[in-house]
Amino acid sequence: MCVCGHVCSQKPNKNLPIKEQEKAGCIANSIELSLYPASHNTEHVNRIENEVLRRSLLPPKDDLSSISADEVQKLIKNLKLRKAPGLGGINNKAIKCFSTALLALLVAIFNA
Numbered sequence: 001m002c003v004c005g006h007v008c009s010q011k012p013n014k015n016l017p018i019k020e021q022e023k024a025g026c027i028a029n030s031i032e033l034s035l036y037p038a039s040h041n042t043e044h045v046n047r048i049e050n051e052v053l054r055r056s057l058l059p060p061k062d063d064l065s066s067i068s069a070d071e072v073q074k075l076i077k078n079l080k081l082r083k084a085p086g087l088g089g090i091n092n093k094a095i096k097c098f099s100t101a102l103l104a105l106l107v108a109i110f111n112a
Helices: 020-036 042-056 070-078 099-109
Strands: none
Touching: 042 099, 070 099
């Protein structure tokens, strides 16, 4: 079994997949599992999205000013690629690939 949790063709020493395409597949699987562990549970995803929306509509508990999508985009653009991921396990390269919808969720979370 590969580090991504899937059965992959491996070299005789059982450490690495043989083909570059298989390596890429394992990396893609690993990223998908780390970013979307509950993606197959639509009810769970909907519950999280509704909670984020609900909390984003609450008044702030402090006097911090709101952050805009442009500010978040600028910060993401300036992230260094070769840094270790944070507590969420998402590396900067993946963050730079976030869609506009995911960016909007980040802004809502930060402002909540």
